[in-house]
Every structure is written in structure tokens, then in C-alpha cells.
Amino acid sequence: MASAQAVGQGERGHFVLKSGHTIPAVGLGTWRAGSDTAHSVRTAIAEAGYRHVDTAAQYGVEKEVGRGLKAAMEGGINRKDLFVTSKLWCTELAPDRVRPALEKTLKDLQLDYLDLYLIHWPFRLKDGAHMPPEAGEVLEFDMEGVWREMEGLVKDGLVKDIGVCNYTVAKLNRLMRSANVPPAVCQMEMHPGWKNDRIFEACKKHGIHVTAYSPLGSSEKNLAHDPLVEKVANKLDKTPGQVLLRWALQRGTSVIPKSTRDERIKENIQVFGWEIPEEDFRALCGIKDEKRVLTGEELFVNKTHGPYKSATEVWDHED
Numbered sequence: 548m549a550s551a552q553a554v555g556q557g558e559r560g561h562f563v564l565k566s567g568h569t570i571p572a573v574g575l576g577t578w579r580a581g582s583d584t585a586h587s588v589r590t591a592i593a594e595a596g597y598r599h600v601d602t603a604a605q606y607g608v609e610k611e612v613g614r615g616l617k618a619a620m621e622g623g624i625n626r627k628d629l630f631v632t633s634k635l636w637c638t639e640l641a642p643d644r645v646r647p648a649l650e651k652t653l654k655d656l657q658l659d660y661l662d663l664y665l666i667h668w669p670f671r672l673k674d675g676a677h678m679p680p681e682a683g684e685v686l687e688f689d690m691e692g693v694w695r696e697m698e699g700l701v702k703d704g705l706v707k708d709i710g711v712c713n714y715t716v717a718k719l720n721r722l723m724r725s726a727n728v729p730p731a732v733c734q735m736e737m738h739p740g741w742k743n744d745r746i747f748e749a750c751k752k753h754g755i756h757v758t759a760y761s762p763l764g765s766s767e768k769n770l771a772h773d774p775l776v777e778k779v780a781n782k783l784d785k786t787p788g789q790v791l792l793r794w795a796l797q798r799g800t801s802v803i804p805k806s807t808r809d810e811r812i813k814e815n816i817q818v819f820g821w822e823i824p825e826e827d828f829r830a831l832c833g834i835k836d837e838k839r840v841l842t843g844e845e846l847f848v849n850k851t852h853g854p855y856k857s858a859t860e861v862w863d864h865e866d
Contacts, residue, residue: 560819562801564731565754566708568662571630572796573816574599576760576805577608583807584608588615592629593622595813601734601758601803602656603634603667604648609655617657631658632734632803634667634712635697637846638674640688645696649705664697664706665734668713670847670861678845682852690718691725698728708732712760713843715863716749723753734758736841737800738791739776739834740768745865747800759795762802763788765840775834779827786814793818794831839866 561569575591577584577600591597592615602612620626633656639648649664669688676684700706710732711722723729733750737743737759750757764770771777771787780787788804792815795802804815823831842858855861 562756564708564756566731568707570801571599572801574601574803576803577602577612578606578805580608580807584611585614587807588612589618590809591812592619592624595816599630601632604652605636613656630662632663633661634665636667637670637672640671640693642692642696661706663708666711669718680849685854694726701728715865716745717863719749730755732756732758734760736761738762738764738770739831740764740770741837741839757800759800759802761840762795762804763791768840789818793823
């Protein structure tokens, strides 16, 4: 368990990656951001001081993110001061599809390069796969071949860093055995209701930075209403959301909270210059009934035909 005092690099507003590049400690998430995306991105950068925007081809909002980035840069923000993350979707997990997928993302975002490009999920899906998948729609994933192509993007200056999302320890260890350029970042669901300790410790062992998504939980498990979180928030005169984000930073992870409300976007980055005391940090680490919110079941599980017949199989029985 991280110490409440061991804030380290996150306190300075960023973490240093293996490559030497820095990743801002707080970014704007854009999953399910909808029609407000361009406005939210511009507001986050130009008004709230965010420098990291996290998106993905699968979110269907990259053109809107691009408009928001463009508006912020036209307002005087330099591209080199921004950190933009996107992700390679499951239908593109074949070596010959990696570069065309990135080129489309760059075009939609109106950018020349990405700061970070992640494998969204370590499962290959057939074009047009159903949710959940029908028989034959989950294909074999050439992880090593796809990663070689990702490494080529770094070599050619199209991407500064590469990484993964939603990996298990087993899959991460497999990747590390063949990677010439190790993943700089692993993005995972993490919050006090799902600390995800096994992958967190594995990443620390390999020197891989972790970004926590869904840091406030979800509508199914909204930690902002947890009595302990509310108690700590009242004690510190902060909002429950700020306490949850601060907990993530003190644990040593960056965070990408999503909001489309201007006041919440501004509130979510007010997590520097104060800290959660040790006893409260440890209490938050002790929240029981841990449960993964995003199981991947609807994306990858076919209970009759497989190859994954349960969410437990998706996560290599590591839960």
C-alpha cells in the first residue's frame, strides 16, 4: 500500500514515464462525453488548466476532441504543452491495421502526433462484432506482432509513448518478454472500491506508470456517496470527488475523470496543495466489497461458444 505521504511526482502535477517524458497527473476523460465533448475539452484546457486529454477511437468523439484541442491551441496553448492519449480498438488489433488506425485518429484529432497510444483491450474482434459477441467474432490476437507495429510508430515519431489498457498480470508478463520498447503506461479501472492491487504491483515491478480510469467508481457503484468518502471530504472541506482523485494521486497513479459540466471539470483538478492524512488514506484503502465495474463481459463473453465464457476468463482468473 502506498503511503499518504509518498505523493512524489504527482504533487508537482505530473509523473515521469520510463521514456523520460512526463504525463500530467490529472487528465480529462472523454468516454461517453457526447455532444458536449468539444466544449468540455476547450474548457478543461483553456479555463481549468488541464494539459492531458484522454480519448479513444471507440468513443466516437475524436473529431469533437480535435475541435476542442484546436480551439484551445488557437487560444494560445502550445501543442508541446499538451498530452493527448488515444487507443487502438479491438477490430484493429492486426499488424497491418495499426498504422492506418493511428492515421485516422490523428486526422480526426487534427494532430501530427500522439503523446500516448494504448491498446484498448487485449482481445481482437471481427469487424462489426456484436455486443456480446456471436460465435466466431472473437479472433486470435497477435499481441507480439501488433506491439512491433506500435513500436514502429514510436520510431517514426508518430507517437511518443505506447502502452496498454485492461491487461492482466499474465498478459503483461507475456508482452514484457517480447517488447523492445516496454509499455510506458498501463491504464486500468482503479478506485477505493476496486484497488486492482495485483496489476498495480506488477506495473510497479516493471517500472510502468498506471493511469486510473473510473476513479470515482460508476453509476452502479458511485463512491462519492460512500459514507467514509463523505466523512473524509467533510473533514478536509473538500468534495467527495476531490477526495477520490486525491487518493489516486497519493497512491501513485494519474487519473482521468470524465465530466461534461464546467464546474465539475474545474473542481476535479483542485487536488494539489493539500493531502489526505495517513489515517484517512489507509481507511479509504480499506473499503470492503471490492468489485470491478467494467468487466468486459458484454464485449467479449459468449457463454455458449467462447472463447471466453465468463468475465473471470476475460481476466485470466486473476480477480
